[in-house]
Amino acid sequence: MFDDRYTLAYKRYPYKKSADQDAATPVRHPVVVMGGGPVGVATALDLGRQGIPTLVLDDHEGVGMGSRAICFAKRCLEVAGRYGCGKPMVDKGVVWNIGKVFNKDDQVFEFNLLPEEGHEYPAFINMQQPYYESFQLDRFEELQKDGAPIEIRGKNRVDSVEVHDDYVTLHIMTPDGPYTLEAEWLVGCDGAASPLRTMLDLDFTGKVFQDSFLIADIKMKNDNFPTERWFWFEPSHGGGASTLLHKQPDDVWRVDFQIGWDVDRKEEMKEENIRRRLDAFLGEGVQYDMVWSSIYTFQCKRMDSFRHGRVFFAGDAAHQVSPFGARGANSGMQDVDNLGWKLGMVIRGEAPESLLDSYNDERIHGADENILNSTRSTDFITPKSEMSRLLRDAVLDLSEKHEFARPMVNSGRLSVPCTYDGSPLNSSDALDGPARSRPGSVCPDAPLGDDFLLNKLGDKFILLTIDADAPDVIEEAGIQVTRLALSTTDDKSGALRERYLGDNDKAVYLIRPDQHVAARRPSFDENQIRAAIRRAIGKE
């Protein structure tokens, strides 16, 4: 009845019979989340911190085995930080900044992610996905102990759903047999193969790439490879048409070989064949243990809509990209960041249901940006026509000698947070300020004494004033907006000025609970700010 689809790395939420299973009539929950992966658990963290009862259903009992996603970007860590589990991730993860690109066997250039000073979190960390999930689950349990109304049920497999106008019925299978639940809102975080998407017969369209990659995660003590991202185009070792080497914690390395489309997966997955590729790549006599391996093909696809009435889709269930650029898990976390506060406000009756459509608008925008970037990287890494290869090779050959061609080399454009340009929640930009903090942008972090700006912003609506007057609290349309008053006299690093003022002496920013800018102005204007608040919660 329960066939495990994968082996667990950590059993975290063993099946326990719930009272709901014996209820005479189906128990109704405010929010049910399908899927206990990184995105599903993050959804519960977000809503649970708002005090909204959230039930996560997962068909397994813990964290799946395998490194899988390994690159976690700054925005993802900032969001995890707000949920209370960012610090242990950074402590465990490997921080890296340098990338090297090789054409055949010659290094053509190296790049530095040039992490800007004055951010609490690094540009990227590498860490095996099971660690990421475990830190989230640790936080989940902490929040439960503190009384947050969140729960996760293992071996609870949703077999069918009925979507009604104002609730969803879920038919669930457990080791004790079936039971039925109702959810006022259902969030599908059930992964790229999303059973929920299939149950609702919803389209998932896009482009499938005809190539396969072999991941071999190996454990080795090796000082020859520093903590950098190394990418080879057409390496002569022949282990793969392209090869990526990237460090993870615990002396584990990710090796990713491009092995072509027509491969015999079963044959390629044999240890002796994986080792043959690895030996060709690493050289004879290098000792290593194999940790995890997998062959993957990939696609860039998304659903037409991420909201279907009372049902939302988030993460891989809603959109899928190629792995180049680390835009999978990182964009899933941005989905949660976007949906959490909106769903919270609607459930509390503070905002109209139409606010939830902006989740669709904004995250479709994000998904399209990710798909565009990852498609372009894929076209560069695995050129599919003779001319596409010719131009790609021309870029690589030129890049070794001439600086101009280096930005054209595309071995993955690394995930940066999406700016919601054109979002219906934005007010028009009234400040001639820095482009990076225009309405729709995520607030760039900045040091504030021993602390950081993003910590001070937290997860409520904030009126950030920099050397500008404004009331300490504004009540508008049933919500309270609190002022955070800052001054450039305390801005020793100058980061606040550079990131928020530009050439202006003062500024006022209206910031959303997900720390995106909703509006900005050179000074406080009561009518304009009140209108901006209404607009940001879907009431204008």
Added chain:
Amino acid sequence: MTDLILTPNIDGVDDFYAELLAAHEGLSKEDSDALNARLVLVLANHIGDRAVLSKALKAAQLSD
């Protein structure tokens, strides 16, 4: 905005053409194609202006 120049603009155009042919002399088809691809990229970077580059692509496509 700069317009794409589609009127004669190279002094000693015959010399240039001869130099272009000479660069390809003795090359295999494959190496010639690669040279052309590199040349396109070098020239495109020199032009830089995105609008001009789009117009150049259109002009090369012989579309109206």
